Amino acid sequence: MLSRLFSDVLPDVQRLAAGGWVEDSASEDSKTKDECHLGEDEMDDSETRASSSRADSEMAGDDDDDDDDLDEEEEEGGGDENSGDKPKKRGPKKRQMTPARAERSKVRRQKANARERTRMHDLNSALDNLRKVVPCYSKTQKLSKIETLRLAKNYIWALGEILRNGKRPDVVSYVQTLCKGLSQPTTNLVAGCLQLNTRNFLTEQCTDPSRFHVPSSPFSAHPYPYPCSRLASPHYQGGSGGLNLRSHAYGPGYEAVYPPGGGSPDYSSPDYEAPHSPPVCHNGALSNRPQDSDTDRNYHYSMHYSGLTTARAPATHSLPFGPPGARLGGAHSENIPPFHDVHTHHDRAPPYEDLNAFFHN
DNA sequence: TAGGCCATCTGGTCCT
DNA sequence: AGGACCAGATGGCCTA
Numbered sequence: 477m478l479s480r481l482f483s484d485v486l487p488d489v490q491r492l493a494a495g496g497w498v499e500d501s502a503s504e505d506s507k508t509k510d511e512c513h514l515g516e517d518e519m520d521d522s523e524t525r526a527s528s529s530r531a532d533s534e535m536a537g538d539d540d541d542d543d544d545d546l547d548e549e550e551e552e553g554g555g556d557e558n559s560g561d562k563p564k565k566r567g568p569k570k571r572q573m574t575p576a577r578a579e580r581s582k583v584r585r586q587k588a589n590a591r592e593r594t595r596m597h598d599l600n601s602a603l604d605n606l607r608k609v610v611p612c613y614s615k616t617q618k619l620s621k622i623e624t625l626r627l628a629k630n631y632i633w634a635l636g637e638i639l640r641n642g643k644r645p646d647v648v649s650y651v652q653t654l655c656k657g658l659s660q661p662t663t664n665l666v667a668g669c670l671q672l673n674t675r676n677f678l679t680e681q682c683t684d685p686s687r688f689h690v691p692s693s694p695f696s697a698h699p700y701p702y703p704c705s706r707l708a709s710p711h712y713q714g715g716s717g718g719l720n721l722r723s724h725a726y727g728p729g730y731e732a733v734y735p736p737g738g739g740s741p742d743y744s745s746p747d748y749e750a751p752h753s754p755p756v757c758h759n760g761a762l763s764n765r766p767q768d769s770d771t772d773r774n775y776h777y778s779m780h781y782s783g784l785t786t787a788r789a790p791a792t793h794s795l796p797f798g799p800p801g802a803r804l805g806g807a808h809s810e811n812i813p814p815f816h817d818v819h820t821h822h823d824r825a826p827p828y829e830d831l832n833a834f835f836h837n
Numbered sequence: 838t839a840g841g842c843c844a845t846c847t848g849g850t851c852c853t
Numbered sequence: 854a855g856g857a858c859c860a861g862a863t864g865g866c867c868t869a
Contacts, residue, residue: 584855589846591856596844620842 611654612669623662630654 600621607619610627619627634653637645645653651670655663 585847588848588856592847592858593845595857600844622842 612666614665614669617665619662619665623658626657627654627662627666630656630658 603621603624606628607613607624610619610624610631612619612627630653634645634650637653651667654666654670658666
């Protein structure tokens with residue numbers, strides 16, 4: 477099953493790596509405005525516009541040239557740079573910038589700029605494709621580049637954990653893995669994509685961890701060797717509304733646990749990242765209420781991955797983590813981003829159905 | 838208004 | 854020489 481999953485995903489990954497993903501309408505939407513009004517035809521214009529303005533200022537007096545041969549001859553004999561009182565410079569003699577040479581340099585620079593632009597567009601296109609295959613995708617609330625990479629890293633890590641452990645992880649660990657190192661807005665978005673109220677299920681878990689199956693989680697069997705730099709940051713101020721994956725999830729002093737199969741720290745793990753990430757901004761975006769109702773709380777205890785199978789019918793936008801038949805949208809909608817255009821990428825990634833089945837009991 | 842994110846230009850370095 | 858890649862600088866846009 478999982479082998480089929482990866483056999484399905486692998487070509488896409490390869491296409492991603494090659495940057496050869498066929499753009500669809502969604503990617504068109506995700507183009508930046510600059511890219512949008514910068515069609516292929518206009519690229520040259522803008523390129524000329526942008527670089528020429530600068531080049532023109534640099535090359536004052538750069539009139540249309542000229543006789544290259546003549547210039548070359550001049551350059552060959554151009555040893556007059558050190559003709560003054562100044563000490564001779566070492567190294568290759570700097571050729572005199574003749575108008576012809578300046579023109580060639582300008583053209584070369586313009587071509588280099590165009591190539592660089594194309595290269596960056598390709599890179600952005602690949603990033604757009606990556607945005608579509610990570611577990612959260614929104615046309616309007618596009619993940620930033622860095623957040624996309626972080627989420628992708630976490631996603632790969634989570635899938636690897638599933639393969640290593642051969643069983644489905646608990647929802648808490650899964651979401652925590654996905655959100656590790658992500659900014660608060662992105663955490664909200666991911667939680668929203670998974671239709672989770674992150675604050676609720678985490679705080680409740682803190683209140684009564686025994687009601688979750690976290691201790692038996694494949695992710696929680698070992699001490700977490702890769703403290704999240706954000707959550708461990710001194711800048712972090714755990715608030716009532718914030719998502720505190722450390723203390724809220726497992727209680728004070730309990731580190732979230734996402735070990736590899738073994739017990740020894742694996743610093744090659746994607747969870748290990750140099751502590752360069754900015755601190756999480758716990759601005760209460762996850763929660764507007766000090767405490768939720770028991771109804772809301774109880775809902776979280778019955779969360780399962782089963783809802784992810786709604787990916788088969790994305791138009792319904794049903795909430796995936798509720799008890800069968802439960803409607804959860806209104807109760808939690810204030811804590812999660814607007815989802816009319818937010819969905820898991822699995823809506824369009826059939827292989828994830830296998831994963832859903834895997835999560836299913 | 839500050840900060841985050843982004844696109845673009847640019848010069849340097851390495852490789853072919 | 855030219856292309857690919859990279860990182861720094863810069864300015865624009867957006868949001869809190």
